Amino acid sequence: MAQPAAGVAPPAAPAVTDATAATGARAAENAMRSAADAFGTSIGRETIGLYNSGSVRGFSPTAAGNVRVDGLYFDQVWALNSRLRRATSIRVGLSALGSPFPAPTGIVDYAFRKPGDAAALSVLAAGDEWGNASIELDGSLPLAPGVSLALGGAAFRDSYYNGTRAAFWQFSGALRYAPSERFEIIPFLARSEGFDQTGPIFLPAGNSLPPRLPRRLFIGPDWARYRGVAVNAGVLATWRPGAAWEVRLGLFRSRFDDARGFANLITDLDGDGGGRQLVVADPPVKFASTSGELRVTRRFRDGPRAHLIHAAVRARAGDRRFGGSAVVDLGPTDIFTRNNPPSPDFTFSEQQRDRVRQVTVGLAYEGRWPGVGELSLGIQKTDYSKRIGLPSRAPVTTYARPFLFNATAAIEVTRRLAIYAGWVTGLEESGIAPGNAANRNEALPAIRTSQRDVGLRYALTDEVKLVAGVFDVRKPYFNLDAANRFDALGDVINRGIELSVAGPVTPRLSIVAGAVLLDPRVGGTGVALGRVGPRPVGAISRRLQFNADWRPAFVPGLSLDITASHRSPETATVNSLVTIPARTLVDVGARYRFRLRSREATLRLQVENVGDLQGFELVGAGAYDLIPGRRFGGYLTVDF
Numbered sequence: 001m002a003q004p005a006a007g008v009a010p011p012a013a014p015a016v017t018d019a020t021a022a023t024g025a026r027a028a029e030n031a032m033r034s035a036a037d038a039f040g041t042s043i044g045r046e047t048i049g050l051y052n053s054g055s056v057r058g059f060s061p062t063a064a065g066n067v068r069v070d071g072l073y074f075d076q077v078w079a080l081n082s083r084l085r086r087a088t089s090i091r092v093g094l095s096a097l098g099s100p101f102p103a104p105t106g107i108v109d110y111a112f113r114k115p116g117d118a119a120a121l122s123v124l125a126a127g128d129e130w131g132n133a134s135i136e137l138d139g140s141l142p143l144a145p146g147v148s149l150a151l152g153g154a155a156f157r158d159s160y161y162n163g164t165r166a167a168f169w170q171f172s173g174a175l176r177y178a179p180s181e182r183f184e185i186i187p188f189l190a191r192s193e194g195f196d197q198t199g200p201i202f203l204p205a206g207n208s209l210p211p212r213l214p215r216r217l218f219i220g221p222d223w224a225r226y227r228g229v230a231v232n233a234g235v236l237a238t239w240r241p242g243a244a245w246e247v248r249l250g251l252f253r254s255r256f257d258d259a260r261g262f263a264n265l266i267t268d269l270d271g272d273g274g275g276r277q278l279v280v281a282d283p284p285v286k287f288a289s290t291s292g293e294l295r296v297t298r299r300f301r302d303g304p305r306a307h308l309i310h311a312a313v314r315a316r317a318g319d320r321r322f323g324g325s326a327v328v329d330l331g332p333t334d335i336f337t338r339n340n341p342p343s344p345d346f347t348f349s350e351q352q353r354d355r356v357r358q359v360t361v362g363l364a365y366e367g368r369w370p371g372v373g374e375l376s377l378g379i380q381k382t383d384y385s386k387r388i389g390l391p392s393r394a395p396v397t398t399y400a401r402p403f404l405f406n407a408t409a410a411i412e413v414t415r416r417l418a419i420y421a422g423w424v425t426g427l428e429e430s431g432i433a434p435g436n437a438a439n440r441n442e443a444l445p446a447i448r449t450s451q452r453d454v455g456l457r458y459a460l461t462d463e464v465k466l467v468a469g470v471f472d473v474r475k476p477y478f479n480l481d482a483a484n485r486f487d488a489l490g491d492v493i494n495r496g497i498e499l500s501v502a503g504p505v506t507p508r509l510s511i512v513a514g515a516v517l518l519d520p521r522v523g524g525t526g527v528a529l530g531r532v533g534p535r536p537v538g539a540i541s542r543r544l545q546f547n548a549d550w551r552p553a554f555v556p557g558l559s560l561d562i563t564a565s566h567r568s569p570e571t572a573t574v575n576s577l578v579t580i581p582a583r584t585l586v587d588v589g590a591r592y593r594f595r596l597r598s599r600e601a602t603l604r605l606q607v608e609n610v611g612d613l614q615g616f617e618l619v620g621a622g623a624y625d626l627i628p629g630r631r632f633g634g635y636l637t638v639d640f
Contacts, residue, residue, distance in 0.1 A: 026122040026138060027593065027600040027639045032549045032561060037467050038500035038514025039106075040090030044082060045126070045635065048547050048563065050498070050514045051090045053079070056106040057451075057473050058494040058520050058539065061090075064428035064449070066103040069110045070236060072250030075291035075316040078230035083138060083152030083172035084190055086113035093469045093498065094420050094457055097408050100295070100310045100364040101378050104426045104451035104473055112236060114186060115150035115176040116140040121640040128633025130216075131159040150174040160199065161628040163218030168194020185237040191229070198224040198262040198279075201436060202335070202624045205268040205275075207577045209616060213626040214336055220264045221330070223343035224279050228258040234292075246297040255288035265436060266335060277330040277339050282322075283348040289356075291316035308366040310378075313359070320354035322442065350390050352442070358384045364406075373411040373418070380404040382427055384446050400446050402427055416459040420469075425450045430478050433486035434620040444486070449475045455498075464503035464511075471496055477522050479537050479574050480621045489574070490524025492536045512547040533576025537621045542568035557594050563587040573622045580618060583627075586610045596638055605634035 031046035040049035040056070053062045061067070067076040079085075091099055092106030099107060121139040126132070136154040143149055151173050158166040172190035200219045202210045234252035241247070261282040269275035293314045300307040326346040333339045362380035381403055389395030408422035430444035455469025477492040496518035504510040520539040526532035544566040551559045564586050569579040589606035612630035619625050 027602045027637045032547050035512050037502050038512050042088035053108045059105040061105050061108050067108045070112050073293040073314040074252050075289040077254035077287050077289050078256050081170050085110045087111040102424050104449040115148040124637045126635030133157050146179045148176045162199040163216050164197035164199045166196035182240040187235045189233045191231050193229045195227045198264045200264045200266050203267045221340050224262040226261050230256040244299045248295045251292035253290050258285045273335040277333040279328045281326045281346050283324045285322045287320040289318035306368045310364040312362045315359045318356040324348040324351040354388045356386050376408040378406040419456045421454040423452050436620050436623045437486040438484040447476045467500040489526045489532050492522050494520045508551045510549045516543040535571045535576045539571040540567050559591045561589045580616050583615050600639040602637045607632050
């Protein structure tokens, strides 16, 4: 491009500092300083931005299957942990340009933490006033020229705002073999295992919010305790047979096995805290998926213009065993008294089997003309099949074989101003039915989706960028019906405006600020008949966020930061008659970088929810949890 300030294309990977790029170097992690925009960045233990992996423009890109590892397709059953994931970026709008085959509602892109070429070890120890404690170790060891090994492990003991406790551990390993700059292959394996007490979900009687909920009180039996194992394994490979060619492969196996799981429901909750307690117990469930992408890229030069052609094959094979739950009625209760009866004998029914097979072939073009703009075009043909049913009955099978298209263009109007417009269609998963649904844990069918957006990027300075855009996203609307099944109820259209300003204002002050103004609407027969409200469950019309990081000159190594986030009322029920009130949360923190016996170290302290605001978190239509109160904690990171 003509100048860095005017660059249309985003970097191909999250904009993280060199110090955080390799395994065993974590003292420099700082999500706020590394974020290129306000749309969502996660590095290590820190996450900032308007969006996250579960919510982009009013939808979940993770539930939709729009997850990538270094840009390659990953059908995520269990997320990559921080041992393997050095950063996460939300690619939406202009930031998705440069990523072949974009998807409606954006992409969650994990940047893989590669084994480094030098011996290194990073140790992080954390704790807070609630009694949470953890230790994380990430190391890298060169074994021979071009061969290095990364190992990581972590142990966590957690105490939550609702009085529940959890303990789990993680282990990971990755081997990098790079005999030359043209070839690299990285096989990896990660395993997590642990248990978690099952906190309550509150379902009020009628169209009302719950009463004020108790904090730090576990309302549930001791035996309602989740236990499970999750595994992610795979291989990443890159081969450059010549200057104009690149071949990339990502092959992944993602799986979890839940030995036991529960839903702890306080139903028919009244204003005085009285209700009925139901515990839904699950027999062992399993969900596994093998997925991956093979991509071949050819580069051409045409004077100042660069052309890239991508040919890709993506595939996945997913299998789920679920259902067969047993419901235990613990009788009348109130939310201020713990109900802890002895464990009953569970009688489970037959479990359902769910099988998904999908193959997608695609061809994409990217053209880049410095000083003029960029063009991205793509076409994909996907073959999708889903079979679900009980082993004792004939299964139900659905198919979808659509063509999918995408087109995005960006024009550099001036050295500082670029404008863009995009259109993309998709075939996406709808996630799974929530814990309070009659078809709990059932995988939902694939749906056709579309997204249109236009916007601009303007360089306020050489380092501070303004991004503004408008968007229109359309999908079928799934939620609880009259029979308490989680099913399609109509169509939802999310139209909105998003704004971002990010970058260093001065050498000592950096900001990341953003806003989303959303107009979500539900249409279809359900709305016309009065069974469904005009706004989807979870709709929030306004989100604002401001982050600032200041490095005072009078204390070298010290930085002070603040995060303020505001959201408007949230639609909480299918009929749109109940909303969770608006809220504003403020977090403050400090970070001190220093040398500990000649080693790089960082001490991080933070107070979350400074005002100790109380409120509700929506976990499903008419189902609530409470938000955490004020919490003080910190961690120490040392790089050896």
